[in-house]
Amino acid sequence: MTRGTARYVAGRLATAVVLLAALSLVVYVGVDLLPGDPATARLGPNATPDQVAVARERLGLDQPLSRRYLEWAGGLLHGDLGTSANGTPVADMLAGRLGNSAVLAALAIVLLVPLSLVLGVALGRRAGSRADGTGSTLLLLTTAVPEFVVAGMLALLVGGQLGWLPATSLFPAGDSPLAHPDVLVLPVLSLLWVSVAYATRVIRAQTLIALRAPHVEAMRLNGIPERTVLRQxxxxxxxxxxxxxxxxGSAGLLGGTVLVEAVFSYPGIGTVLVSSVTTGDLPVVQALAMIMGALTLLATIAADVVGAAVGRTRSV
Incomplete structure (x- = not known):
C-alpha cells in the first residue's frame, strides 16, 4: 500500500467515524418521533395513566431527549443496545436473530459473486448478439421487481401451489438454519433476484470496456488463446x-433481508423489526436501525477504498 493510499484510507475511516456519530443521532431522534411509547407497550393498553407515568420515569423517558440520546450513544460504545419494552436486553433478543439473518445474507453473497461474474462476462463477450439482447432485457426487467414481490410470488407458487419447498421458513428454536436447508432456498432466491441482475449489468459493461482496451487487442493480435486473454x-x-x-450489493441485501424475512416468517431481524415497529418497542427499532445503517455505511466506504486503492495502483 502506497503512502497516498494509506492516507486516503485513514481519511475515509475518519469520515466513517463522523458519519456513524451523525447516523446515531438521526436514528435515535427519528425513531423517537415514531408513533408508540415503550412504557405503554410494556404495560399494555389497559394501564392507568399513573402506571404509565411510573414506567416512563423508570425507563428514563421523562428525561430530555438530548440526555437520553447521550446515554444511549454511550451504551452503544460499550456494546449495550438498550432494553426492550418487555424488559429484555436488546442484545439478548437479537443475538440469535442476527446470526440467522447473517446466514441468509452470506449465502446470497456466496452465490451472487460467481453468478454475476460468469453472466456478466459471458454477456459482455457476446455484446450485440441475440443472446446479449435477450439477457440484457431480462436483467433490466428483473431489476424493476422488488425482492418482497419476488418473495411473495415464490411463497405462493413454489411453496403454496406446487409444494416443492416450504412456504414459511420456520425451524426449531436453537437450531442452526443450515441444519434445515430447505427453508433457506426460497428466501435466498428472493434476495438474489435483484442483486444478481444489477451486478451482472455492471460487470457486463466493464467487460465491454476491458475487451476494447489496447492491451487486450494486442494480446489477440499476437494469437494468444481467448481463454488466456480473458484470464490475464x-x-x-x-x-x-x-x-x-x-x-x-451486500449492503443492499440488508434492507432486502428485512422484507424477505417478513414474507417467509424467517426468524431473523426482519420479523423482530416489523413486530417492534408495530408494538412501538422503540429501543429495539433504534438498535436495529443503527446496526443496519452502520453496516451499510461501512460497506459503502469499503467499496470507496477498494476503488481508490485500485485506481492509485494503476496510476503508479
Missing part, C-alpha cells in the same frame, strides 16, 4: 469494479 487481460480489469459492486 479482461478479468484483472473487471474484478476491481466487480468487487465494488459486490460490496455495495
Amino acid at each position: 487481460g479482461v478479468l484483472p480489469a473487471v474484478l476491481p469494479s466487480a468487487l465494488q459492486i459486490w460490496l455495495i
Whole structure:
C-alpha cells in the first residue's frame, strides 16, 4: 500500500467515524418521533395513566431527549443496545436473530459473486448478439421487481401451489438454519433476484470496456488463446469494479433481508423489526436501525477504498 493510499484510507475511516456519530443521532431522534411509547407497550393498553407515568420515569423517558440520546450513544460504545419494552436486553433478543439473518445474507453473497461474474462476462463477450439482447432485457426487467414481490410470488407458487419447498421458513428454536436447508432456498432466491441482475449489468459493461482496451487487442493480435486473454487481460480489469459492486450489493441485501424475512416468517431481524415497529418497542427499532445503517455505511466506504486503492495502483 502506497503512502497516498494509506492516507486516503485513514481519511475515509475518519469520515466513517463522523458519519456513524451523525447516523446515531438521526436514528435515535427519528425513531423517537415514531408513533408508540415503550412504557405503554410494556404495560399494555389497559394501564392507568399513573402506571404509565411510573414506567416512563423508570425507563428514563421523562428525561430530555438530548440526555437520553447521550446515554444511549454511550451504551452503544460499550456494546449495550438498550432494553426492550418487555424488559429484555436488546442484545439478548437479537443475538440469535442476527446470526440467522447473517446466514441468509452470506449465502446470497456466496452465490451472487460467481453468478454475476460468469453472466456478466459471458454477456459482455457476446455484446450485440441475440443472446446479449435477450439477457440484457431480462436483467433490466428483473431489476424493476422488488425482492418482497419476488418473495411473495415464490411463497405462493413454489411453496403454496406446487409444494416443492416450504412456504414459511420456520425451524426449531436453537437450531442452526443450515441444519434445515430447505427453508433457506426460497428466501435466498428472493434476495438474489435483484442483486444478481444489477451486478451482472455492471460487470457486463466493464467487460465491454476491458475487451476494447489496447492491451487486450494486442494480446489477440499476437494469437494468444481467448481463454488466456480473458484470464490475464479482461478479468484483472473487471474484478476491481466487480468487487465494488459486490460490496455495495451486500449492503443492499440488508434492507432486502428485512422484507424477505417478513414474507417467509424467517426468524431473523426482519420479523423482530416489523413486530417492534408495530408494538412501538422503540429501543429495539433504534438498535436495529443503527446496526443496519452502520453496516451499510461501512460497506459503502469499503467499496470507496477498494476503488481508490485500485485506481492509485494503476496510476503508479
